[in-house]
Amino acid sequence: MHELSLCESILEILKDRAARDNFTEVRRVCVDVGPLSCVEPDALQFGFDVVMRGSLAEGAKLEIFRPPAEALCLTCFKTVPVQRRFDTCPECGGEALQVTSGEELKIRELEVV
């Protein structure tokens, strides 16, 4: 359940930004969670609600965006969509794929008061 400690990291980032950007309440947090980022969105959602309790982001909405994961096929040299790390190339069936995106794990945007 490392999602809980990721939520602690999110809270730390919110506190840092609150001091810097002069806000006292967070209403919405938008995050990018790539399908290959080793984070389970449901667990992140659960952890978020628990960790934000009693903080400047109590009751805030967590919006999770799933940017697509892509990989370069080293057989046909096409960039192809993938869902999992061991997917084969949907174009040529090649097994040697090099992941090029889908590992994102970042806060994109905040709605604050």
Add this chain to the structure above:
Amino acid sequence: MCTVCGCNDTQGHKHEAGQVHYGKGEAGTSVAGMSQQRLIQIETDILGKNNSHADRNRSVFSKNGILALNLVSSPGSGKTTLLVETLKRLSGKAPASVIEGDQQTSNDADRIRKTGAAAVQINTGKGCHLDAHMVGHALEKLPLDPGSILFIENVGNLVCPAGFDLGEAVRVVILSVTEGEDKPLKYPDIFASADLVILNKTDLLPHLDFNVEQAIAHAKRVNRKIEVIQMSAKTCEGFDDWLGWLEDARERQALRDCQTKAAE
């Protein structure tokens, strides 16, 4: 906050005649019904803080010429036995120290100290993985001998440690043959982030249906570059391969440290 334009400026803020400005606030854009100050684009890596601690650890390792390994596995794969046997063999040849991660108890650090190596136990409490901040504090309690090897034994867990860089040069997954050969497919993130798989407890293979070739193929499917060593920490079969691999890793690390120093 300025209620007219949403600017952050609360002192001496003027709206010039004939000018209405949008897009100067934090967001650089305007959303109807929402003041500019309320929408902030931050593009911040959630693991950023851990990664900066990891970079700090990495520079401590580099400065002191230390090879750091992060050992990950599920509970019961034989990590500590492997470590104890490794330390016995390194004794007198290469200085080594250990950071032990467990939720509770100092049993493992006690086992390690009996070999003569320095060990620090980190108890994570309810935590399911080590992070770079914890390791940074553990380093304060270790001798950090130049040219030494630091083994960081992570909490037994194939899921959570995957995303947390500790500043290590090498990540090693230990997979015992009493587990399924499909573990690399079930827990791809940890295998994707590792440099080496140690297939441990091979002395038990005659009693099991474990398919070694398939396990290796699965690991390679998740991570083309991953290397594999088959060994038994108990009977010491394959141990020389592991020690040789460690020596190579140390040489590679020394070369990298030289290059870093030359670049500075």
